[in-house]
Amino acid sequence: MRLAGRKSVSQLTVAQTVMMIAVGSLIIQPVGNRNIWITMLITFLMVLTLLFIESIVMKSDALETFIYGKSLIVVENGKVNERNLKKLRLTVDMLEVRLRQQNIQHFADLQWATIESNGQLGYMLKSEKQYATKEDIQMLKSLIESHHSKPSNESATPANNIFTEVKDRKHKEKPKDHLD
Numbered sequence: 425m426r427l428a429g430r431k432s433v434s435q436l437t438v439a440q441t442v443m444m445i446a447v448g449s450l451i452i453q454p455v456g457n458r459n460i461w462i463t464m465l466i467t468f469l470m471v472l473t474l475l476f477i478e479s480i481v482m483k484s485d486a487l488e489t490f491i492y493g494k495s496l497i498v499v500e501n502g503k504v505n506e507r508n509l510k511k512l513r514l515t516v517d518m519l520e521v522r523l524r525q526q527n528i529q530h531f532a533d534l535q536w537a538t539i540e541s542n543g544q545l546g547y548m549l550k551s552e553k554q555y556a557t558k559e560d561i562q563m564l565k566s567l568i569e570s571h572h573s574k575p576s577n578e579s580a581t582p583a584n585n586i587f588t589e590v591k592d593r594k595h596k597e598k599p600k601d602h603l604d
Contacts, residue, residue: 443474492541499537502530502550512539523547 447467481488496508498519509519519537522545528534537547549555 440474443470446470495538495540495546497536497538499531499534499547501536502532502534504531508539514539 447470477491481491496505496512498505498508498512498514504516504519506516509516523529523531523534523537526545526547528547528549533549533553535548535550537545540546
């Protein structure tokens with residue numbers, strides 16, 4: 425399992441899972457037959473084959489798509505993509521179960537949702553349905569604080585405006601002669 429990388433069992437590929445089962449079966453064989461060296465050789469060759477295939481897959485996108493598959497969009501702009509659901513042999517009810525497990529209540533809340541090549545659900549909420557981040561909260565907090573630190577227009581009377589001139593009954597700055 426360590427040779428396959430640090431993955432949980434649910435993240436293992438089909439090839440890795442089959443290999444683990446096969447190696448497990450092979451390890452049991454010497455107990456009954458007492459032929460441990462052939463078993464060790466076969467196990468070693470199987471593990472090398474798996475590592476070789478995975479190293480090739482890492483270098484070739486086409487081979488990776490062929491062996492592992494690719495993600496498919498199942499919800500786009502709040503609408504279910506029935507064609508891709510059929511490709512995945514997934515019903516709308518099964519998709520709804522996965523969405524509920526992610527605390528998503530409506531298809532309309534989704535910008536998009538995908539079923540990844542490992543079977544996991546990936547999604548992005550529409551902007552108005554996304555959760556507030558710490559950055560969003562800090563921005564709102566600073567906006568509120570800046571609003572409170574500035575005096576409001578009603579309570580503040582700037583020293584030089586047309587209303588002060590009316591109150592004082594004289595100009596702060598003498599207007600041009602033709603405007604007097």
